[in-house]
Amino acid sequence: MVVANQFEMVCGLEVHVELQTKTKIFCGCTTEFGGEQNTHVCPVCLGMPGALPVLNREVVNFAIKAGLALDCEIAEFSKFDRKNYFYPDLSKNYQTSQFDLPICGKGGLEIEIDGEKKWIGITRAHMEEDAGKLVHSGETISTSNESSVDYNRAGVPLLEIVSEPDMRSIPEVLAYLEKLVQILEYTEVSDCRLEQGSVRFDVNVSLRPFGTDTLGIRTETKNLNSFSSVRRCMEYEVARQARVLNAGENVVQETRTWDEGQGITLTLRSKEEAHDYRYFPEPDLPPLVIDKEWVERIRKTLPELPAARRARLQTLGLSAYDAAVITQAKAMADFFDEALTYYTDAKTLANWVMGDMTRLLNSNQCSVVDSPISAKQLAELLQLINKGTLSGKIAKSVLEEMYSTSKDASMIVKEKGLAQISDEGALLGIIDGVLAANPQSVEDYRAGKDKAIGFLVGQIMKATKGQANPGLVNQLLKEKLA
Amino acid sequence: MESVSIGKSVSEQHELLVHKDVSSTELTKAYIARIHSVDPDLQAYLTVLEDKALAQAAEIDRKIAHNEVLGALEGIPMALKDNMCTEGIRTSCASKMLESFIPPYNATVTDRLQAAGTILLGKVNMDEFAMGSSTENSYFAKTRNPWDLERVPGGSSGGAAVAVAADEASFSLGSDTGGSIRQPASFCGVVGMKPTYGAVSRLGLIAFASSLDQIGPFTKTVRDNALVLNAIAGYDPLDSTSVAYEKPDYTKFLVNNVKGLRIGIPREYYGEGIDPEVAKGIQAGIQTLIDLGAEVSECSLPHTEYAIPAYYLIATAEASSNLARYDGVRYGYRAEAEDVLGMFKQTRAEGFGPEVKRRIMLGTYALSSGYYDAYYLKAQKVRTLIKRDFDQAFEKFDVLLSPTAPTTAFKFGEKSADPLTMYLSDITTVPINLAGIPAISIPAGFVKGMPIGMQLMGKAFDEGTLYRVAYTFEQNTNHHTLKPSLSGEVLASGSR
Ligand SMILES: [Zn+2]
Numbered sequence: 001m002v003v004a005n006q007f008e009m010v011c012g013l014e015v016h017v018e019l020q021t022k023t024k025i026f027c028g029c030t031t032e033f034g035g036e037q038n039t040h041v042c043p044v045c046l047g048m049p050g051a052l053p054v055l056n057r058e059v060v061n062f063a064i065k066a067g068l069a070l071d072c073e074i075a076e077f078s079k080f081d082r083k084n085y086f087y088p089d090l091s092k093n094y095q096t097s098q099f100d101l102p103i104c105g106k107g108g109l110e111i112e113i114d115g116e117k118k119w120i121g122i123t124r125a126h127m128e129e130d131a132g133k134l135v136h137s138g139e140t141i142s143t144s145n146e147s148s149v150d151y152n153r154a155g156v157p158l159l160e161i162v163s164e165p166d167m168r169s170i171p172e173v174l175a176y177l178e179k180l181v182q183i184l185e186y187t188e189v190s191d192c193r194l195e196q197g198s199v200r201f202d203v204n205v206s207l208r209p210f211g212t213d214t215l216g217i218r219t220e221t222k223n224l225n226s227f228s229s230v231r232r233c234m235e236y237e238v239a240r241q242a243r244v245l246n247a248g249e250n251v252v253q254e255t256r257t258w259d260e261g262q263g264i265t266l267t268l269r270s271k272e273e274a275h276d277y278r279y280f281p282e283p284d285l286p287p288l289v290i291d292k293e294w295v296e297r298i299r300k301t302l303p304e305l306p307a308a309r310r311a312r313l314q315t316l317g318l319s320a321y322d323a324a325v326i327t328q329a330k331a332m333a334d335f336f337d338e339a340l341t342y343y344t345d346a347k348t349l350a351n352w353v354m355g356d357m358t359r360l361l362n363s364n365q366c367s368v369v370d371s372p373i374s375a376k377q378l379a380e381l382l383q384l385i386n387k388g389t390l391s392g393k394i395a396k397s398v399l400e401e402m403y404s405t406s407k408d409a410s411m412i413v414k415e416k417g418l419a420q421i422s423d424e425g426a427l428l429g430i431i432d433g434v435l436a437a438n439p440q441s442v443e444d445y446r447a448g449k450d451k452a453i454g455f456l457v458g459q460i461m462k463a464t465k466g467q468a469n470p471g472l473v474n475q476l477l478k479e480k481l482a
Numbered sequence: 483m484e485s486v487s488i489g490k491s492v493s494e495q496h497e498l499l500v501h502k503d504v505s506s507t508e509l510t511k512a513y514i515a516r517i518h519s520v521d522p523d524l525q526a527y528l529t530v531l532e533d534k535a536l537a538q539a540a541e542i543d544r545k546i547a548h549n550e551v552l553g554a555l556e557g558i559p560m561a562l563k564d565n566m567c568t569e570g571i572r573t574s575c576a577s578k579m580l581e582s583f584i585p586p587y588n589a590t591v592t593d594r595l596q597a598a599g600t601i602l603l604g605k606v607n608m609d610e611f612a613m614g615s616s617t618e619n620s621y622f623a624k625t626r627n628p629w630d631l632e633r634v635p636g637g638s639s640g641g642a643a644v645a646v647a648a649d650e651a652s653f654s655l656g657s658d659t660g661g662s663i664r665q666p667a668s669f670c671g672v673v674g675m676k677p678t679y680g681a682v683s684r685l686g687l688i689a690f691a692s693s694l695d696q697i698g699p700f701t702k703t704v705r706d707n708a709l710v711l712n713a714i715a716g717y718d719p720l721d722s723t724s725v726a727y728e729k730p731d732y733t734k735f736l737v738n739n740v741k742g743l744r745i746g747i748p749r750e751y752y753g754e755g756i757d758p759e760v761a762k763g764i765q766a767g768i769q770t771l772i773d774l775g776a777e778v779s780e781c782s783l784p785h786t787e788y789a790i791p792a793y794y795l796i797a798t799a800e801a802s803s804n805l806a807r808y809d810g811v812r813y814g815y816r817a818e819a820e821d822v823l824g825m826f827k828q829t830r831a832e833g834f835g836p837e838v839k840r841r842i843m844l845g846t847y848a849l850s851s852g853y854y855d856a857y858y859l860k861a862q863k864v865r866t867l868i869k870r871d872f873d874q875a876f877e878k879f880d881v882l883l884s885p886t887a888p889t890t891a892f893k894f895g896e897k898s899a900d901p902l903t904m905y906l907s908d909i910t911t912v913p914i915n916l917a918g919i920p921a922i923s924i925p926a927g928f929v930k931g932m933p934i935g936m937q938l939m940g941k942a943f944d945e946g947t948l949y950r951v952a953y954t955f956e957q958n959t960n961h962h963t964l965k966p967s968l969s970g971e972v973l974a975s976g977s978r
Contacts, residue, residue: 043587047807049580050567050589050686052721082803084849086826093806141822149811278849280858283692283800285722 007207007245009238010215011173012165015180016158017190018130018198019062024155025129026053026096031157033196037135037150045155047091052284055080059157060288062189063103063127064298066159069187069305070122070180072107074295080127080282085275088147089132091154099279102126103288108164109183110307111175120176121164130156159189165204165215170234177201177227182306186330194226201230206251207241216241217251221258221265233258237265309333316346325354331368335375342379345386352382356396360403372406373399381409394418421468427460427476430468434459435480445481453477488512488649489965492558492706495652499546499557506539506546506557509652510601513559517603517650520968523631525623526644528564529572530604535559538601545599554709556599561651563642564605565612566697567686568592571602575688576620577610579808579815579833589686590721591655591697591714598713603651606641610835611805612662612690614638615907618898619837627669628966629932633891636666639700643670646700648968653710654700659690660793661887661911663698664923668886668935671925671964673707673952674700678942679918680725682711683718689804691797692723694915703962704924704953708732711945727943735946736953741775743951746879750786751910756888759929764885767926767936770958771883771951781879783871785864786913792864793912794905795848795857802845808833840901865916872917876941881951884910886923886935914939922948925961933961 024031027044043051067074081099104125111118132151138144161180167173181199184190192199206218221237224230241251255274256265269275304312306327313323313336327333336353343349357378361368381398384390390398390413401412412418421427434456435442444452453474460473487495487504498504514532521527542557562568565575567585569592574580588596595602609619617625617640625640627633628648635644639656643666646654656663658676667674675698682697689695699710712733717726747768752761772778810816810829817828834842848857875882888907897904914921919942926936936955940948956962 043585046812048585048587048813049573049575049583049688049807050565050585050587052685054720054722084803084806086806086809086823088809088811088822091807091812093809094803147822276851278803278846278851278854280799280803280849280854283723284689 006209007216007238007242008210008212009168009170009234010165010206010208010218011167011234012204013163013167013173013176014202014204015161015163015177016200016202017066017161017184017192019059019066019157019159019189020191020198021056021058021062021157023056023058025056025059025127025157026155029155033193033198035152037148038152040152041154045091046151047093053096053282055285055288056157059127060103060290061298062157063125063159064290064295065187065302066161066184066189067104067107067125068295068299068302069183070104070107070109070125070161072122072125073105074290075101075103075105076291077101077287077289078103078126079287080285081279082282083128084278087131088141088149089134089151089154091132091151095129095131096282096285097128097160098126101287103290104161109176109179111172111179113171113175118166118172120166120172123162123164125159125161128158128160130154130158165206170231170238173203173234174227174231177230179306182328182330186303186305188303188330197225200225203230203233203237205234205237205241207238207245216245217253219251219254219256219265221256222268224258229258229260232263233265236263240265303330306330306333313346313350316340318346318350322350322354326350329368335368335371338375339379342376343382345382348382349379352378352399356399360400364403372404373402377402377408384409384413389413390418417469421464422472424472424476427464427468427472428480430460430463431473431476431480434463442481453481488516488652491703492555492652492701492709493703495558496552496554496556499542500552502546506542506559506601507536509557510535510539510559510603513603513649513651516648520628520648521650523626523968524628524644524648524650525625526606526635526641526648526650527561527604528574528576528607528620528622528641531571531602534571535601535603542599542601553599555595555713557601558599558652559601559603560595561603561606561642561645561654562592562595563608563639563654563656565608565657565688565690566591566655567688568602568605571605573605573688574622575611576608576622577834577838578621579829580688581621581815583814585686587686590683590718592686594714595655600713606639606645606651606654608641608656609638609662610838611688611801612638612657612659612695613801613837613841615661615665615904616892616894616898617641617666618894619835621835624894627891627932628968629671630891633893633932634669636669636887636891638662638666639674640666642700643667643672643674646670646672646702647966649965653702653706655697655710655714656700657687657690657695657697658911658915659694659696659797660915661908663700664911664914664921664935664937665887665908667700667923668937669891669933671928671933671935671961671966672700672702673704673922673924673962674698674935675707675711675922675945675948676914676920677711677715677945678725678920679915680723681715681727681729681920681943681945683716683721683724685718685721689800691800692804693800694793694797696915704949704956705733705736707922707952708736708949725943730946732946732949735949737950738954738957739775740771740951740954743776743881743947744879745771745776745778745951746781746875746882747778748783748786748875748882748884749780750783751884753909755906755909756885757890757929760885760887760889760934763927763929763934764883764936767955767959768883771955774954774958776951778883781875781882783868783875783882783913785867785871786909788864789868789913789916790905790909792861792868793908793916794844795861796865796916798841798845799848799858799861800845802842802849805834805838805842837901868913869917872913872919872939880940880947882939884937884939886910886937890929890932890934910937918942920945920948922952924952924955925964926955926959927961928964
């Protein structure tokens with residue numbers, strides 16, 4: 001891109017993440033996705049006269065947890081404020097949010113691009129309620145004959161995470177988002193289901209000539225809902241702003257919207273038309289005081305975060321690449337760690353998890369949490385290989401059988417007779433013992449009583465706990481008796 | 483028997499019920515008859531619930547027939563201000579906006595009074611969304627003062643005050659944001675308590691100004707007031723501003739003794755605009771308390787003069803946001819228009835009355851960017867100073883005393899043309915709401931045939947001491963025994 005040579009891009013992000021509490025932020029309604037229109041509602045989230053909010057403590061727990069995972073300061077004293085604006089999806093025509101005293105203060109996370117590490121600062125993160133959803137008969141609210149509102153989403157808890165304008169390229173932005181989503185998933189504060197709109201992004205972009213310190217005039221593009229939209233939107237916006245600047249004009253400070261179909265951004269409202277939200281402290285909710293004990297209680301519930309986990313797996317002998325792949329999603333890393341408690345060869349385990357396990361899961365479009373093979377079962381299979389019971393090749397087919405039946409490896413091996421004692425020397429020793437112990441049967445067989453061989457085979461199988469290869473036993477026995 | 487019994491106090495009616503001298507059905511019927519007879523003139527009621535009330539009464543009578551123990555308020559007919567939600571019963575806030583609004587839930591106070599076995603006679607008139615001091619701002623009716631039908635009952639809980647003063651209910655609940663219980667109690671000659679902010683749940687009270695609103699009882703006697711507060715006060719986990727304090731039995735404070743009690747008279751409450759006759763009446767009341775052994779001296783609440791501007795900034799700011807939800811989308815009045823924005827505008831233009839619109843505009847302005855610091859924030863600082871004034875006064879005094887209102891009830895239209903004059907008459911009541919402390923208005927005599935009220939202010943959650951002073955005063959005076967005469971009929975006074 002030509003522009004990249006002329007201008008430096010400066011980007012900051014606001015990420016709205018749905019917190020996966022069971023109930024809404026200010027009432028007892030379920031946060032479950034879907035459901036008939038306006039069935040997950042009550043007087044509080046419908047903004048009925050006389051209704052009052054009660055803060056869901058679990059939302060605070062989740063916000064503290066996310067804040068700690070993002071290295072944020074947790075405010076001892078924070079409060080809620082009303083953000084006033086009229087829109088039909090907003091049941092009270094104000095959104096209860098946090099304005100000047102958010103729950104999470106300064107923090108940040110580290111990204112890595114081509115081996116180079118960079119710290120991206122987080123300015124703040126605050127709790128707020130989601131709005132309802134407008135359903136139009138036509139394209140937009142102004143062109144529709146009819147619009148209805150579904151308030152099922154109204155009051156679903158959100159955490160808005162605001163970054164510093166620290167990102168200088170689109171890959172940095174994407175790395176930041178991936179890292180952020182990964183951390184949120186790890187802490188299990190959000191399932192981050194982008195396709196259900198549980199994460200939304202506002203992108204602030206400005207350009208400035210390389211080598212200058214002052215920030216250029218920025219635009220904010222609101223309500224993007226996928227990484228690819230963010231990427232495309234930024235590509236478009238950077239090019240657009242560069243064109244404006246190259247034409248000797250000024251970028252207009254404004255709020256823009258992303259048109260997914262056309263792949264362009266459009267003016268939503270200018271600075272002059274910007275909403276005056278008339279923020280003021282929410283009088284229906286007392287300030288939120290979070291003491292040290294509360295923070296420490298939540299800190300104890302923090303899982304090992306991706307960076308720490310990666311480092312640990314590397315000390316177990318995994319390559320940086322393997323460790324990154326395993327820890328990409330928490331569920332996979334958890335599976336790996338559980339298997340590791342039964343099977344200690346991390347490198348072999350990683351190969352199986354990243355290889356055949358992942359292939360099986362992917363081809364069945366199954367997530368690791370729903371895997372029909374448990375971590376313990378996978379570990380047992382690998383143990384069988386170590387013991388020499390199974391060859392690696394047979395083990396792969398056993399794994400497939402395990403996937404379709406959820407049976408233990410040893411069970412399958414037994415049922416299918418896969419655990420063969422194929423060592424002739426070992427079998428001959430056993431056969432010799434059985435023949436010596438049963439001279440009468442040997443006599444009978446040699447006298448033409450074919451049935452006697454059945455008895456002898458049975459004795460050999462008994463001696464090998466059924467693991468001797470019956471075909472080989474028959475063959476060796478006949479050779480012996482011949 | 484029946485017509486006499488409606489003039490009696492709650493505690494006397496309780497005795498009548500317990501001794502089967504009168505049934506709850508008879509009592510309820512008597513009140514309904516009374517409403518039919520006087521309410522066409524007084525217009526206290528917006529909704530009368532004859533059938534429901536009689537059904538409730540019949541149930542209580544069954545209990546009485548079975549000699550079950552009767553609670554202090556069981557079988558007692560009462561009325562609720564029409565901003566307290568009642569499940570399945572219209573709750574209009576005296577606004578066109580909510581003319582047909584039927585809540586699917588009860589306010590906590592409704593639930594508590596229901597649990598206490600009271601009989602809900604109906605919903606009573608008020609200034610639209612509780613904004614006003616005369617009940618003239620009701621969309622539906624002009625409630626008249628039973629002492630002089632040419633005069634206002636006060637407001638915003640005018641209907642609730644009149645219902646009790648004119649024996650149209652044994653007691654009632656009002657709400658007080660800046661004096662809306664105490665001022666009409668004063669104008670109508672009844673007892674009205676604004677409890678400490680956080681003592682009574684606001685859940686289901688249609689909000690005017692959330693940080694100031696508080697529900698409280700109107701009663702004929704101080705004892706009745708304590709009985710009703712017993713029933714409605716106490717922590718509600720569903721109101722986050724409700725306080726988990728140890729609720730006492732308020733009747734325990736009803737002792738006829740104020741010896742040694744320190745009473746402060748804030749000089750700022752006797753400023754310009756106070757009717758000298760009212761001041762004289764209150765002075766007589768003070769003398770009574772001195773004679774009974776109270777230690778009375780003057781004190782100062784220096785920031786009082788800033789209370790009115792601070793109050794009208796904070797109250798309107800909160801109201802502008804609280805009333806934003808009335809947009810025609812989900813419930814209430816909806817005007818037809820070309821598009822959504824048009825519907826919003828038209829609905830609010832047609833659904834709200836002028837005083838409500840005036841306050842929404844004031845509040846919106848006070849919160850606007852560029853003005854927030856100068857208005858809202860400064861008002862909050864004044865609020866802190868006013869609280870501090872009271873804290874300092876209560877280091878020296880147990881109770882503060884003032885006239886409840888600077889004048890007696892004024893005539894219809896006398897002040898409604900000039901909102902500012904109306905606002906200024908709240909000077910003796912709004913500081914109490916800003917400070918969040920309790921205050922009670924009790925009958926303290928008459929000026930030219932109109933009642934005056936004495937206001938007693940107390941420390942937060944010290945309603946008990948207010949009841950003690952009020953009770954002592956009541957036991958040693960007879961102001962509260964006088965009744966307004968209606969339709970040429972002079973009602974018998976209470977039992978005493
Ligand atoms: Zn709800």
